[in-house]
Amino acid sequence: MAQYDYDVTFIGSGHAAWHAAMTLRQGDMKVAIIEKDTIAGTCTNFGCNPKILLEGPFEVLEELGHYKGILDQDVNVHWPSLMEYKKKVINPMSDGLKQMFEHAGIDIHMGHGILQDAHTLEVEGQTFTSDKFVVATGQHSNALDIKGSEYTHTSRDFMDMEEMPKRITFIGGGIITFEFASIAVKTGAEVHIVSHSDEVLGGFHRGHVDKLTGKLEAEGIQFHYNEDTNEIAKDGDSYILKTESGLTLETDYVVDATGRVPNVSGIGLENAGVKFTKKGIQVDEYLRTAQPNIYASGDVLDKAVPKLTPTATFESDYIAAHILGINPEPLKYPAIPMVLYTLPRLSSIGVTVEEAKQDDRYTVKTIPFGERLLFEYKNETEAEMDIIIDDQKRLVGAEIYGNDAADLINVLTFAVNQKVTAQDLSTMIFAFPSPSSGVIDLLKFELL
């Protein structure tokens, strides 16, 4: 190996990279991480972590709403203070992780990495050679190619706003739109969602999506379906959003949330023989690209699995195990949970209700656990879940609507991956009272 500067070099420092980098370093390999922006990538700095922190006080407001007549309701979120709090908690994380990597003996080179060939990378004029590379460059926000696109903002901008605008408009009916709109409307802002189709939140449980959009509408969000945005114009301090059908909306802030695009260009993939499309980098069942000494991991992959932090981490861990020879088997994904962090949340694991309808091995049962678990479930009577059971009475899927849907889906993820039966559940004792033990009790009954 001595012919190369490094055994393994990671392009990108997000979850798709650093878990493997740490494991390989522990395996005594010489490891480098290249990062052009902020160490630790999207989730830590501009995604999951700031998002869930900013949502925290609104979650309290949501719960408060279930105790009308019992708790005083006059509570408001002070956005500028919340933003200060976000900076205090989130900003140091990148440096903390950088120190952890350096302490472990990983070399960090800041700058834009460009592959020169299968073993050479250039970073801001410096050249490094490596036996293996892992391309973990993630994705960036899509920007609609329309007149006035320069007036739109990204999810990253939204999570840096010093003031919440009085009027805010989201283009796109996907995850980011719903998560942010669910927060914005609770500040009293006038919120519009402009969707180019008649379906929002594709892939989520239709009944739960309808229930959620109904609730958000009641809170004040204005939905505009089948509207193709084609122009944004500046008018003094405001912006006018126009659609092909002639809809015009006056607003103070526009978020383009029309998806995310893999970072595959300008990184020299062609020079190194790595195959890719606009959907991402193509890999084999070992996460190796067309150039076998170059792996790819995380959001940048052209794969049908959900592009999430736990997926990126799982892939990163797999690559480390593969390089170290600990796991020579092809990568096999377990069931991957999805959570939409709105208020309330939507979550799912395994076989969906839609899939179950097409397959007579499966039975779907609806459990209105919010109504049934009144004393442990904080008055959230609308909370419910659909479970999918196979012909051997095992839990194979679940979709949940409720404030605790993220934690509950983790319990059910365990149950689905272990193919749990009522008999298995009856061999265990769970803490009581708690939402999860209540749900497990109901589940046990339905699996009988």
Ligand SMILES: Cc1cc2nc3c(=O)[nH]c(=O)nc-3n(C[C@H](O)[C@H](O)[C@H](O)COP(=O)(O)OP(=O)(O)OC[C@H]3O[C@@H](n4cnc5c(N)ncnc54)[C@H](O)[C@@H]3O)c2cc1C
């Ligand atoms: C607003 C938002 C909210 C999200 N919320 C959730 C959530 O709640 N739960 C969840 O599971 N997932 C969430 N995600 C998705 C999650 O953030 C990603 O799946 C995850 O970050 C992917 O990790 P990654 O390492 O593949 O990419 P990233 O974390 O994006 O890391 C890629 C890194 O590569 C760097 N890079 C790119 N090109 C180069 C180059 N040429 N040279 C050097 N460095 C380069 C980039 O600067 C970046 O730091 C969210 C995403 C967004 C945008």
Ligand SMILES: NC(=O)c1ccc[n+]([C@@H]2O[C@H](COP(=O)([O-])OP(=O)(O)OC[C@H]3O[C@@H](n4cnc5c(N)ncnc54)[C@H](O)[C@@H]3O)[C@@H](O)[C@H]2O)c1
């Ligand atoms: N809770 C989570 O796990 C979480 C949260 C945020 C982001 N993410 C990750 O980030 C990704 C990106 O989120 P997102 O909300 O940007 O994407 P998305 O794919 O969820 O939604 C994009 C939306 O934009 C619409 N759209 C696409 N092209 C359009 C066009 N030309 N004009 C108008 N609308 C258009 C789509 O129909 C869709 O409704 C997610 O897929 C996920 O991988 C995950």
